[in-house]
Amino acid sequence: MKKFVFKIAVVLMMVLTVLSFAEKAKITIWAWDPNFNIAIMQEAANRYMKINPNVEFDIVSMAKADVEQKLNTILASGVKTGLPEIVLIEDYNAQKYLQSYPGSFADLTKEFNYKEFANYKVKLMTLNDKVYGVPFDSGVAGFFYRRDYLEQAGFKPADLENITWDKFIEIGKTVKAKTGKYMIAADPFDGGLMRILLQSAGAWYFDKSGKPYIANNPVLKEAVRLYKEIKDSGIAKEVSGWNEWVGAFNKGEVAAVVTGVWIIGSIKAEKSQSGKWGVAPVPRMNIKESVNASNLGGSSWYVLQNSKNRNVAIDFLKKIYARDSEFYQKILVERGAVGTWLPAQGGSAYKAKDPFFGNQQVFQLFSEWMKKIPAVDYGIYTYEADAAIMSVMPDVYTGKLSIDEALKKAEQQFLNSIK
Amino acid sequence: MSWSKKRIGIERVWNRWGWIFISLMLVGVVMFIFYPIVYSLYLSTFSTRGFLKTFVGFGNYIKLLQDTYFILALKNILVILIVQVPIMLFLALIFATLLNDPRLKFKGIYRTALFLPAVTSLVAYTILFRMMFSNEGLINNFLTSLHIIKEPIRWLLDPFWAKVTLIIALTWRWTGYNMMFYIAGLQNIPMEVYEAAEIDGASKTVQFFKITVPLLKPIILFTSITSTIGTLQLFDEPMNLAAGVVTGSSVGPGNSLLTPSVYIYNVCFKYSPNFGYASAISYVIVMIAAVLAFIQFKVAGERR
Numbered sequence: 001m002k003k004f005v006f007k008i009a010v011v012l013m014m015v016l017t018v019l020s021f022a023e024k025a026k027i028t029i030w031a032w033d034p035n036f037n038i039a040i041m042q043e044a045a046n047r048y049m050k051i052n053p054n055v056e057f058d059i060v061s062m063a064k065a066d067v068e069q070k071l072n073t074i075l076a077s078g079v080k081t082g083l084p085e086i087v088l089i090e091d092y093n094a095q096k097y098l099q100s101y102p103g104s105f106a107d108l109t110k111e112f113n114y115k116e117f118a119n120y121k122v123k124l125m126t127l128n129d130k131v132y133g134v135p136f137d138s139g140v141a142g143f144f145y146r147r148d149y150l151e152q153a154g155f156k157p158a159d160l161e162n163i164t165w166d167k168f169i170e171i172g173k174t175v176k177a178k179t180g181k182y183m184i185a186a187d188p189f190d191g192g193l194m195r196i197l198l199q200s201a202g203a204w205y206f207d208k209s210g211k212p213y214i215a216n217n218p219v220l221k222e223a224v225r226l227y228k229e230i231k232d233s234g235i236a237k238e239v240s241g242w243n244e245w246v247g248a249f250n251k252g253e254v255a256a257v258v259t260g261v262w263i264i265g266s267i268k269a270e271k272s273q274s275g276k277w278g279v280a281p282v283p284r285m286n287i288k289e290s291v292n293a294s295n296l297g298g299s300s301w302y303v304l305q306n307s308k309n310r311n312v313a314i315d316f317l318k319k320i321y322a323r324d325s326e327f328y329q330k331i332l333v334e335r336g337a338v339g340t341w342l343p344a345q346g347g348s349a350y351k352a353k354d355p356f357f358g359n360q361q362v363f364q365l366f367s368e369w370m371k372k373i374p375a376v377d378y379g380i381y382t383y384e385a386d387a388a389i390m391s392v393m394p395d396v397y398t399g400k401l402s403i404d405e406a407l408k409k410a411e412q413q414f415l416n417s418i419k
Numbered sequence: 420m421s422w423s424k425k426r427i428g429i430e431r432v433w434n435r436w437g438w439i440f441i442s443l444m445l446v447g448v449v450m451f452i453f454y455p456i457v458y459s460l461y462l463s464t465f466s467t468r469g470f471l472k473t474f475v476g477f478g479n480y481i482k483l484l485q486d487t488y489f490i491l492a493l494k495n496i497l498v499i500l501i502v503q504v505p506i507m508l509f510l511a512l513i514f515a516t517l518l519n520d521p522r523l524k525f526k527g528i529y530r531t532a533l534f535l536p537a538v539t540s541l542v543a544y545t546i547l548f549r550m551m552f553s554n555e556g557l558i559n560n561f562l563t564s565l566h567i568i569k570e571p572i573r574w575l576l577d578p579f580w581a582k583v584t585l586i587i588a589l590t591w592r593w594t595g596y597n598m599m600f601y602i603a604g605l606q607n608i609p610m611e612v613y614e615a616a617e618i619d620g621a622s623k624t625v626q627f628f629k630i631t632v633p634l635l636k637p638i639i640l641f642t643s644i645t646s647t648i649g650t651l652q653l654f655d656e657p658m659n660l661a662a663g664v665v666t667g668s669s670v671g672p673g674n675s676l677l678t679p680s681v682y683i684y685n686v687c688f689k690y691s692p693n694f695g696y697a698s699a700i701s702y703v704i705v706m707i708a709a710v711l712a713f714i715q716f717k718v719a720g721e722r723r
Contacts, residue, residue: 068689383668387685
């Protein structure tokens with residue numbers, strides 16, 4: 001009898017140990033940049049484990065294309081296993097995933113106070129009045145310039161504030177004539193600048209109801225004209241690919257860079273240029289709706305509806321990404337990540353002056369511009385539309401097609417490809 | 420009588436073991452090759468977006484006929500097929516003939532040097548070519564310093580030159596590979612034939628066209644078919660040559676490097692995911708490959 005009791009006690013203890021091990025919820029996360037979102041998630045995980053020790057994290061780093069491939073294939077196959085709790089999705093792709101795989105992502109509308117996040121970010125992850133993601137980094141655009149080159153060409157920092165693109169091109173011509181430097185480096189077939197231009201006017205390739213709006217879209221027409229004008233004016237050094245592009249400003253070959261705030265890390269990588277840079281609001285288009293604020297890129301976190309530890313994952317995102325202001329200061333200083341949770345922007349790191357940019361309060365400026373970014377519905381066909389526009393650009397550059405004709409052709413191609 | 424019965428019995432046993440041994444492989448082939456082939460044919464009759472499926476019958480195939488990107492992709496590889504494949508096979512043939520000369524010394528070194536590109540990784544060599552052919556890359560610097568060109572060539576920024584770059588890269592990578600087949604073939608041609616031709620006063624050029632080429636015909640046919648199929652499936656090179664600054668909106672300047680395989684990838688993973696349409700495209704590619712192979716057989720006059 002004694003033996004029997006002992007046996008039962010042993011079994012009970014074993015069961016209990018197993019149970020307590022099983023209690024440790026595992027959260028798997030997929031993201032793609034070891035120096036950026038992976039490192040930031042690691043920091044967030046470390047912070048959360050202090051609040052909730054019964055959690056462990058598996059943060060998986062893959063190439064961005066691989067994350068998208070895996071997500072697409074697993075979701076399309078309909079199996080319920082193999083997916084992570086949390087996945088990072090590029091903002092331009094958000095609606096595509098939400099609409100192609102309905103029910104796969106957790107509805108977080110009631111979990112977060114979305115008024116605390118940048119408005120344009122919340123809009124792009126909203127479908128049928130439900131919000132499905134946690135806004136992460138911003139791609140708020142800026143006009144980074146070389147103080148020394150522009151001064152040499154006779155421009156003061158004040159001359160660069162709140163200008164139009166036409167003025168920008170004028171300045172570029174003067175810079176080219178007086179210093180011999182190009183104004184910017186650009187790949188004539190990259191859609192990045194196009195996205196900055198369109199969003200600054202609150203426009204996109206689609207109208208408010210999501211219908212394709214290419215052929216007679218005045219904003220798009222003006223944007224294509226600017227692409228051609230930039231090329232014809234000779235202010236742009238033509239590059240192909242990321243490395244050449246970054247190389248152009250690291251080597252001091254260009255006077256300016258107009259892109260998302262995430263480029264700061266690459267600009268500051270060239271330490272010898274410290275103090276020579278400045279930053280101004282992104283130029284606006286010569287169109288009534290266009291403002292001196294725009295966006296390029298950025299991504300957000302999404303929770304998979306059928307994942308095992310969904311609720312823990314949501315709690316984790318809530319406690320860190322919507323509460324921990326310290327966390328946002330740290331990732332800003334260490335990684336240059338401009339978060340989109342507005343309460344964090346009152347923090348000390350945001351107010352810091354950066355000697356690299358001539359003691360400008362760089363991040364303060366960016367967070368102010370961030371609030372002005374017009375919200376745009378990227379729809380589900382951004383990449384298709386991009387490709388359609390860029391495939392007619394060679395004929396626009398050579399003058400074989402007028403802009404109207406080219407846009408008509410692009411719209412036709414686009415419609416064919418989404419039919 | 421009893422002897423032969425026994426023999427059949429043994430054969431049955433042998434057969435059974437044979438089947439058991441290959442059964443694992445057969446299951447694998449059925450699961451991972453036959454099933455996907457049949458399933459993708461079924462899938463190609465649907466238009467999908469993620470897991471939303473609509474039956475369209477032949478709709479995808481009809482859509483393909485009007486899809487300007489698909490037609491552009493076909494045009495792009497047609498250029499490669501007409502320009503690059505003949506150049507590459509001709510070069511391979513010349514190299515093979517030169518290397519087959521019994522008087523040539525250090526054969527091993529030349530052979531290795533010519534074959535080495537064929538064992539390099541596709542991605543690695545494409546990235547290398549991308550760097551070499553960038554605006555201020557090795558090639559442009561070399562050509563300008565020799566005063567062959569005044570302005571740098573816009574290799575990867577101009578639709579025409581982008582294709583030239585792709586053709587150069589492909590030729591570098593695959594010439595040695597095809598050369599090996601020719602060398603193997605040449606070794607089966609007896610030297611006496613050439614000696615006899617020489618005594619009869621045939622020049623080297625005549626020997627090449629009247630002896631080497633006709634005797635190598637089956638191998639030339641084989642390499643041209645594999646190269647054609649390879650061109651139809653071209654993926655790694657254009658994909659990596661065309662990586663853009665931020666968005667990679669088009670595959671090479673003005674989509675000049677778009678190939679059917681890259682398009683299939685984009686339809687699945689970059690654009691709104693339409694696996695049904697992608698399956699239809701792959702079926703069309705298979706059919707095109709089959710037709711081209713058939714034509715090559717006919718042209719080469721292969722008889723059984």
